[in-house]
Amino acid sequence: MTGLETVLAPVSLTVATPFFPAGTWPASPLPNSAMPAAATSRTSTKPAAPAGAPRPAPSLRRRVACMLYEGVLLFGVLSASTALYLLARPALRRLGVDGELATQAWSFLVLGCYFVWFWQRNGQTLAMQTWRMRVETAAGVPPRWPRAAARYLLAWLWLPPSAAVGHALGLVKGPFVGVLAGGLLIWILLAWLDPRRQFLHDRMAGTRLADLRPPRS
Numbered sequence: 001m002t003g004l005e006t007v008l009a010p011v012s013l014t015v016a017t018p019f020f021p022a023g024t025w026p027a028s029p030l031p032n033s034a035m036p037a038a039a040t041s042r043t044s045t046k047p048a049a050p051a052g053a054p055r056p057a058p059s060l061r062r063r064v065a066c067m068l069y070e071g072v073l074l075f076g077v078l079s080a081s082t083a084l085y086l087l088a089r090p091a092l093r094r095l096g097v098d099g100e101l102a103t104q105a106w107s108f109l110v111l112g113c114y115f116v117w118f119w120q121r122n123g124q125t126l127a128m129q130t131w132r133m134r135v136e137t138a139a140g141v142p143p144r145w146p147r148a149a150a151r152y153l154l155a156w157l158w159l160p161p162s163a164a165v166g167h168a169l170g171l172v173k174g175p176f177v178g179v180l181a182g183g184l185l186i187w188i189l190l191a192w193l194d195p196r197r198q199f200l201h202d203r204m205a206g207t208r209l210a211d212l213r214p215p216r217s
């Protein structure tokens with residue numbers, strides 16, 4: 001240490017450290033344990049959501065988009081099931097059960113197995129995984145087999161009235177399909193009458209659709 005540093009060192013310590021008489025050093029205005037809590041209270045301004053609060057329902061626009069994407073995926077599923085049906089057609093003809101009604105029943109069964117299996121597994125079909133939504137019960141868990149099957153059956157309640165209207169009007173082909181599409185649209189829009197924007201078949205089956213996207217800050 002040089003001579004100048006030797007002279008300046010006590011001076012710098014005196015300037016940096018205020019003078020207090022012995023035994024009169026002021027106490028800290030806040031205890032050490034309270035300081036992190038005070039900092040946390042300043043940085044956290046929004047209250048946290050209740051832990052048991054259910055997730056909001058996805059918007060109708062996202063649900064319709066998910067249905068359209070699901071239809072693209074189901075085209076492959078129904079193509080494979082049709083191929084299996086054609087392989088079994090000779091045996092079905094010998095049994096006398098081959099026909100248009102048998103084909104529709106087979107497709108209805110295949111679709112039911114597809115939806116029910118995915119719903120009871122993790123509450124999500126392939127399209128629902130992409131669009132970040134799932135089917136769950138009031139407890140927030142995927143439905144079991146009976147409830148998932150009930151949801152699938154109840155989701156078709158729009159079809160008989162729509163088909164009855166189409167037959168009553170004597171419509172065929174394109175116009176008849178248009179009436180069915182109108183009935184499905186009305187069924188979807190009925191969710192606006194529900195306070196939580198849930199479908200009618202979800203209300204009846206004791207399930208709900210939940211949006212899995214993180215909440216916006």
